[in-house]
Amino acid sequence: MTYEVIMAGFGGQGLLFSGKVLAHAALIEGKELSWLPSYGPEMRGGTCNCSVIVSDDPVGSPIIARPNVLMVMNEPSLDKFESAVSAGGTVFVDSSLISRKVERTDIEAVYIPATQMAKEMNAVSLANMIILGAIVKKTGCVAPEVVEKSLRETISARKAALLDLNLKAVEMGIRFIEENGK
Amino acid sequence: MAEKVLMKGNEAIAEAAIRCGCRHYFGYPITPQTEIAAYMSKRMPKIGGTFLQAESEIAAINMVYGAASTGRRTMTSSSSPGISLKAEGLSYLAGADLPALIVNIQRGGPGLGGIQPSQSDYFFMTRGPGHGDFHIIVLAPATVQEMADMTRLAFELGEKYRMPAMLLADGTMGQMMEPVVLPEESVDPESIPATKPWATTGTGMKRAHNIVNSLYLKPDELEKTNIERFERYAQLEKEECRWEEYLMDDAEICVVSVGITARVSKNAIVAARKEGIKVGMIRPITLYPFPKAPLAKAAEKVKSFLTVELNMGQMNEDVKLAINCSKKVSMCNRVGGMIPSSDEVLEAIRKEAK
Amino acid sequence: MAVVFQKPKSLTDAVLHYCPGCTHGIVHRLVAEAIDELGIEGRTIGVAPVGCSVMAYDYFGCDMIEAAHGRAPAVATGVKRSMPDNVVFTYQGDGDLASIGLCETVSTACRGENITIIFINNAIYGMTGGQMAPTSLIGQVTQTSPYGRDAATQGMPIRVCELLSTLEAPVYLERVAVNSVPHVRQAKKAVLKAFKNQVEGKGFSLIEVLSTCPTNWGLTPEKACQFVEEKMIPFYPLGVFKDRA
Missing domain, CATH: 3.40.50.920 (Rossmann fold)
Structure with missing residues (x-):
């Protein structure tokens, strides 16, 4: 099985980091993987995305033409990538930030008010980790418990104090999927 | 087996270079290769190496020229517009038969161009990137693993054939992360200059002075150096195609x-x-x-x-x-x-x- | 028979190619004497420029590197960072140091690299046949300022010691001349001190030497020395511009 994951939104939402946590989890599981960021001149704002491939087979191109997992944290990203998702794929939408619904009927949409949930735990910047938790629970691309280990090994020294909050955010995402029966 | 780690291509180059005994990095910021400089700035001070952010690409390549003259494994990295500035230094390195590693993480051009991936420096690099009749070794990695492995290869081939060697990759290769097994630390940086009797390390009053030079005012002598250099290139072409x-x-x-x-x-x-x-x-x-x-x-x-x-x-x-x-x-x-x-x-x- | 005068040990036997009356020979000698007196030839590495002294690598007995035009301070930086216990000097002319290589000069001085720079200011490009230099004087006739240097179109000459003296890092900056015996004696002291500073780990030293170019100035060697005295020194005053040693 090959998971082709695109995580997209604004710069500063931590999309590259959540992608890295996923990629590192795949490494821990001994899977084949690649992680590819978009890069632009701006450090904050602007559009930003990263492509993560997790596979049992060697990865060919790290560039994803048709993702089967899409995570979007702003509307321009949903507009840009919705049509690219392969049939049967899953879109994870931060419904606190995106008001519109997914239009396609041949893909599954999961709406998570991730930014609102993150605000409630006083950590608005961790919406990305909530959605990551939802992705791993829903798709099984990596085992949810491996994400915890990945986070511990990936988080920078500067943000080490936020490890527990990050872990909690991932857990909230996992629980969201459990409770919403999807 | 050595452990697989997750690294960007640019970082893999930097770490591999250090493990291959490179202790002297000179660079100047430019997207999309800046991770190499950032990585070196973190690591070098901790291992007694040199990281120097030069005043320009031109200065950086000439610092490399100086460090290479002393027989050290040394490197610089840049992206396309910066490589244009390094062309002068590449020509001098080639003319003085100095090995050094140059990394070019290409972006679109000409001029300021863009910062997204490109392979448009192909002619510039493979035909002889600078004035005069010369080549540099050009290696083209396609995985992060190859970014690391070819860093070693570039140092080794450069030293074997006494010429500059380049890793030529596109911005994607520099920016992407993949699992990589880094080379073992097997080279003692201090042992490298001794293998280069031509290096300007000080005469110690024990030998005639060494001169690192590309100037030959007598045409017959200059012709001879060019022909000899191309004999080395012929050997390289015969034995090192990959x-x-x-x-x-x-x-x-x-x-x-x-x-x-x-x-x-x-x-x-x-x-x-x-x-x-x-x-x-x-x-x-x-x-x-x-x-x-x-x-x-x-x-x-x-x-x-x-x-x-x-x-x-x-x-x-x-x-x-x-x-x-x-x-x-x-x-x-x-x-x-x-x-x-x-x-x-x-x-x-x-x-x-x- | 007693030997009363001989060539410094750290000069090779190569015959200098400089024109008759050119003061490069004197400055080479002063550098070599400093190296001899400090006993550092075996661990000294020199960097030659592009310009008349391009072949200085043949004349100094220590290890030598030939740099690209203007890049000697960057090359010297690379050498010094690789071999911090060695003594590294550059020998550069005015076009090399103050024009094409000004960025490298200022940046190297600004970093306070522990090296020694010998800067020959003869107000002209010698090797290429007498073109205007960044240090050519106002009114000076050269091949590329045939009507005399005009400040309005060609700018004012650059005073390197004064320029560098605004930087924090340099340890020692002095301008000397070699157009008379007393000046040569003072120049010798300055060059020696510039090397000694490095040996003692003090930092960046630059000695600017007002030098002559009889050939391209169109003067006899004697008149050239007078030109230094009467025209150059008034614009380029001799003295110490910085001494933190």
Whole structure:
């Protein structure tokens, strides 16, 4: 099985980091993987995305033409990538930030008010980790418990104090999927 | 087996260089290679090495020239516009027969161009990047693992043939992360200069002075140095060509591509094979020396070649030269930072199959 | 018979190619004497420029590197960072140091690299046949300022010691001349001190030497020395511009 994951939104939402946590989890599981960021001149704002491939087979191109997992944290990203998702794929939408619904009927949409949930735990910047938790629970691309280990090994020294909050955010995402029966 | 770690291509180059005994890095910030400088600035002070952010690309390459003169393993890195500035230094390094590692993580051009991936420095790098008659070794990695492995290879080949060596990759290769097994730390940096009797390390009043120089005012002497240098190049061409063949056994179409486009092409080839199209790939790993022999051999059986490139058709010419224009050489290309999708490459392959 | 005068040990036997009356020979000698007196020839590495002294690598007995035009301070930086216990000097002319290589000069001084720079200011490009230099004087006739240097179109000459003296890092900046015996004696002291500073790990030293170019100035060697005295020194005053040693 090959998971082709695109995580997209604004710069500063931590999309590259959540992608890295996923990629590192795949490494821990001994899977084949690649992680590819978009890069632009701006450090904050602007559009930003990263492509993560997790596979049992060697990865060919790290560039994803048709993702089967899409995570979007702003509307321009949903507009840009919705049509690219392969049939049967899953879109994870931060419904606190995106008001519109997914239009396609041949893909599954999961709406998570991730930014609102993150605000409630006083950590608005961790919406990305909530959605990551939802992705791993829903798709099984990596085992949810491996994400915890990945986070511990990936988080920078500067943000080490936020490890527990990050872990909690991932857990909230996992629980969201459990409770919403999807 | 050594542990796999997750690293960006740029970081893998930096760490591999350190493990290969490089203790002197000189650079200047430019996207999309800045991770190399950032990584070096963190690591070098902790291991007694030198990280120096130079005042310009020109100064950086000349610092490399100085450090290389003392026999050290030394390097600089940049991206296309910065490499233009380094052309002077590359010519002097070549003229003084100094080994050094130069990394070029290409972006679109000409001029300021863009910051997205490109392979448009192909001609510039493979033809002799600077004034005068010379070559540098040019290696084209296509995985993060190769970024690390070729860093070692570049140092070793550069020293063996006494010439500058370059890692030539596109911005994608520098920015992407993949699992990588880093080379073992097997080289004592202090032991390297002793293997270079020509190095200017101080005479110690024990030998005649060494001179690192590219000036020969007598034409017959300069001619001799050029001819000798090209004899070394001939040896290099004979012994050091490297390439990868993929599904070439029964191939009727031969894709030729490097770096990120080779990986996109692989996906397209898998898809084309499912449609019954007999297509394979020769991926040059050394761009100078260019692996002409396997291409010439392939020309004996394939119907046509297809280069997939991020430029307006540069390697395409080398393929034509390698096969003496004996078969059609088509092209699938995007430029300016655009990368062809595997669908675009597949479509180009289908066209060849018709 | 007693030897009363001989060539410094750290000069080779190569015959200098400089024109008669040119003061490069004197400055080479002063550098070599400093190296001899400090006993550092075996661990000294020199960097030659592009310009008349391009072949200085043949004349100094220590290890030598030939740099690209203007890049000697960057090359010297690379050498010094690789071999911090060695003594590294550059020998550069005015076009090399103050024009094409000004960025490298200022940046190297600004970093306070522990090296020694010997800067020959003869107000002209000698090797290429007498073109205007960044240090050519106002009114000075050269091949590329045939009507005399005009400040309005060709700018004012650059005073390197004064320029560098605004930087924090340099340890020692002095301008000397070699057009008379007393000046040569002072120049010798300055060059020696510039090397000594490095040996003692003090930092960046630059000695600017007002030098002559009789050939391209169109003067006899004697008149050239007078030109230094009467025209150059008034614009380029001799003295110490910085001494933190």
